[in-house]
Amino acid sequence: xxxxxxxxxxxxxxxxxxxxxxxxxxxxxxxxxxxxxxxxxxxxxxxxxxxxxxxxxxxxxxxxxxxxxxxxxxxxxxxxxxxxxxxxxxxxxxxxxxxxxxxxxxxxxxxxxxxxxxxxxxxxxxxxxxxxxxxxxxxxxxxxxxxxxxxxxxxxxxxxxxxxxxxxxxxxxxxxxxxxxxxxxxxxxxxxxxxxxxxxxxxxxxxxxxxxxxxxxxxxxxxxxxxxxxxxxxxxxxxxxxxxxxxxxxxxxxxxxxxxxxxxxxxxxxxxxxxxxxxxxxxxxxxxxxxxxxxxxxxxxxxxxxxxxxxxxxxxxxxxxxxxxxxxxxxxxxxxxxxxxxxxxxxxxxxxxxxxxxxxxxxxxxxxxxxxxxxxxxxxxxxxxxxxxxxxxxx
Amino acid sequence: xxxxxxxxxxxxxxxxxxxxxxxxxxxxxxxxxxxxxxxxxxxxxxxxxxxxxxxxxxxxxxxxxxxxxxxxxxxxxxxxxxxxxxxxxxxxxxxxxxxxxxxxxxxxxxxxxxxxxxxxxxxxxxxxxxxxxxxxxxxxxxxxxxxxxxxxxxxxxxxxxxxxxxxxxxxxxxxxxxxxxxxxxxxxxxxxxxxxxxxxxxxxxxxxxxxxxxxxxxxxxxxxxxxxxxxxxxxxxxxxxxxxxxxxxxxxxxxxxxxxx
Numbered sequence: 076x077x078x079x080x081x082x083x084x085x086x087x088x089x090x091x092x093x094x095x096x097x098x099x100x101x102x103x104x105x106x107x108x109x110x111x112x113x114x115x116x117x118x119x120x121x122x123x124x125x126x127x128x129x130x131x132x133x134x135x136x137x138x139x140x141x142x143x144x145x146x147x148x149x150x151x152x153x154x155x156x157x158x159x160x161x162x163x164x165x166x167x168x169x170x171x172x173x174x175x176x177x178x179x180x181x182x183x184x185x186x187x188x189x190x191x192x193x194x195x196x197x198x199x200x201x202x203x204x205x206x207x208x209x210x211x212x213x214x215x216x217x218x219x220x221x222x223x224x225x226x227x228x229x230x231x232x233x234x235x236x237x238x239x240x241x242x243x244x245x246x247x248x249x250x251x252x253x254x255x256x257x258x259x260x261x262x263x264x265x266x267x268x269x270x271x272x273x274x275x276x277x278x279x280x281x282x283x284x285x286x287x288x289x290x291x292x293x294x295x296x297x298x299x300x301x302x303x304x305x306x307x308x309x310x311x312x313x314x315x316x317x318x319x320x321x322x323x324x325x326x327x328x329x330x331x332x333x334x335x336x337x338x339x340x341x342x343x344x345x346x347x348x349x350x351x352x353x354x355x356x357x358x359x360x361x362x363x364x365x366x367x368x369x370x371x372x373x374x375x376x377x378x379x380x381x382x383x384x385x386x387x388x389x390x391x392x393x394x395x396x397x398x399x400x401x402x403x404x405x406x407x408x409x410x411x412x413x414x415x416x417x418x419x420x421x422x423x424x425x426x427x428x429x430x431x432x433x434x435x436x437x438x439x440x441x442x443x444x445x446x447x448x449x450x451x452x453x454x455x456x457x458x459x460x461x462x463x464x465x466x467x468x469x470x
Numbered sequence: 471x472x473x474x475x476x477x478x479x480x481x482x483x484x485x486x487x488x489x490x491x492x493x494x495x496x497x498x499x500x501x502x503x504x505x506x507x508x509x510x511x512x513x514x515x516x517x518x519x520x521x522x523x524x525x526x527x528x529x530x531x532x533x534x535x536x537x538x539x540x541x542x543x544x545x546x547x548x549x550x551x552x553x554x555x556x557x558x559x560x561x562x563x564x565x566x567x568x569x570x571x572x573x574x575x576x577x578x579x580x581x582x583x584x585x586x587x588x589x590x591x592x593x594x595x596x597x598x599x600x601x602x603x604x605x606x607x608x609x610x611x612x613x614x615x616x617x618x619x620x621x622x623x624x625x626x627x628x629x630x631x632x633x634x635x636x637x638x639x640x641x642x643x644x645x646x647x648x649x650x651x652x653x654x655x656x657x658x659x660x661x662x663x664x665x666x667x668x669x670x671x672x673x674x675x676x677x678x679x680x681x682x683x684x685x686x687x688x689x690x691x692x693x694x695x696x697x698x699x700x701x702x703x704x705x706x707x708x709x710x711x712x713x714x715x716x717x718x719x720x721x722x723x724x725x726x727x728x729x730x731x
Binding site for chain 2: 094
């Protein structure tokens with residue numbers, strides 16, 4: 076058992092901090108994942124869905140006018156063009172297929188803004204698996220259209236009324252459901268978070284992003300970029316684009332949500348910058364950096380981008396930050412909005428507010444030279460879902 | 471008082487143990503003193519006090535609400551240990567909390583604070599044996615029992631490891647799911663009691679709320695029952711709380727006693 080424990084961690088982070096009831100399910104999932112991740116038939120089927128259903132590969136687009144404006148050569152990885160409008164489908168197709176191979180009759184998931192929930196609904200419909208999604212009651216109101224999208228695809232959306240009624244509570248509730256129905260149900264976590272094997276598995280399914288970038292940038296530039304910039308909440312789009320470059324001489328920037336300022340009280344943080352300011356802790360089955368008070372109570376986080384609004388972060392990102400392999404940084408709500416408008420106006424691309432945080436960091440860091448000459452920004456999703464928020468800010 | 475000593479006493483008297491859970495600080499730290507006293511009057515053998523955590527994934531709506539009230543009432547780990555210290559009970563006290571609160575305080579310090587305030591055991595529902603080596607060490611150094619949970623899904627390999635490491639009592643999770651009152655006793659409960667082969671006392675929790683259920687579980691071979699949500703429900707209703715806690719404790723204890731005779 077000692078050897079097995081080693082592989083569940085990234086340095087001191089990760090692990091399996093879950094109720095005993097779930098341990099056999101995690102063992103089963105690990106076993107199946109290890110069995111199929113290099114299986115030719117599984118991967119052929121997954122590639123088929125990624126190509127013909129999701130629309131991969133997504134383009135790597137040279138953003139000419141934005142490059143000129145910011146003074147650095149910028150390529151955009153267009154995950155916003157993936158079916159559903161975000162990178163989330165890469166993971167749900169992978170896990171959905173695995174659930175099918177495992178013979179699970181039901182999928183449950185949590186969702187914040189509804190992007191992961193929507194991607195689950197798509198995977199659930201495609202694979203014909205009954206899907207239920209937990210969503211904070213507050214989020215179901217803020218993101219009514221996404222609730223309706225999920226329902227159209229046959230997914231049941233369950234509003235969560237406990238706690239702060241947002242993503243963190245939706246995860247708690249999904250875990251409670253899983254504890255009760257573990258034998259028939261697969262819990263489809265939407266980011267590189269949670270107990271082992273989720274952080275590893277979700278990273279691997281999302282790595283398709285970075286693998287494509289490797290090929291695409293070589294075609295266009297004949298070399299790797301100097302830096303890659305990705306927004307980071309839980310961190311799945313970041314790990315997905317970073318991971319295939321870990322061994323390369325490429326600087327990695329994880330841009331967190333600076334919210335309305337880097338302040339915290341005993342109960343809440345005005346931001347979601349976990350890598351930047353979080354402390355070692357245990358949340359949602361993993362040891363990682365966590366926004367918490369001096370007693371270890373989890374703080375309510377905050378961001379204009381619901382998809383970044385999370386008090387934890389993937390354990391592998393915490394590890395990579397500790398060893399200096401990636402640089403944690405952040406953009407505030409107001410900076411993300413400016414970058415959002417830049418991309419709309421200059422490139423005709425409406426990015427998600429989440430992805431706008433990455434753009435915003437390039438906006439302010441390009442001049443310092445720390446990004447080098449060629450930078451790839453992961454545009455993890457499109458911004459149609461955010462139009463109401465942006466319109467509200469203009470008033 | 472050590473937990474093992476309590477179970478030895480009860481065994482001598484041929485009684486099943488009643489372990490009662492309430493959340494410390496629900497709804498105020500002062501109320502906890504009054505409620506614990508009432509439970510002891512009702513015949514409770516071991517008091518299990520929840521140290522409230524903001525994100526209790528193993529708990530159902532009833533106990534979540536209790537935790538919420540306690541946090542709003544200002545309960546913190548510092549106040550928790552002071553409150554326990556002032557109880558001066560003659561029965562064992564067990565703390566139930568989530569790992570992050572222990573981790574943040576420091577495992578050593580948490581175990582020391584437990585020992586100093588008269589706590590005999592720790593239950594951590596989100597800490598499986600794979601992750602518990604360090605806390606187990608800290609507990610051993612301070613003569614505190616680390617109480618492990620086993621579930622109907624626990625495999626034989628895991629069961630063997632848990633039974634080898636667990637002290638105090640083994641907490642049998644009666645059913646899949648979170649804490650909360652249920653009207654029936656799951657069929658899987660009896661099977662689980664039979665599967666847990668150990669000399670360490672076995673206590674069954676999750677879903678038990680009345681004397682009949684308690685009796686059935688002791689008759690099925692358990693050494694004790696753990697009741698939480700039914701007590702927390704009484705606190706939530708807020709009427710005549712102390713008297714009703716005492717009455718429910720008495721009913722459950724009678725169920726647990728009658729069973730062995």
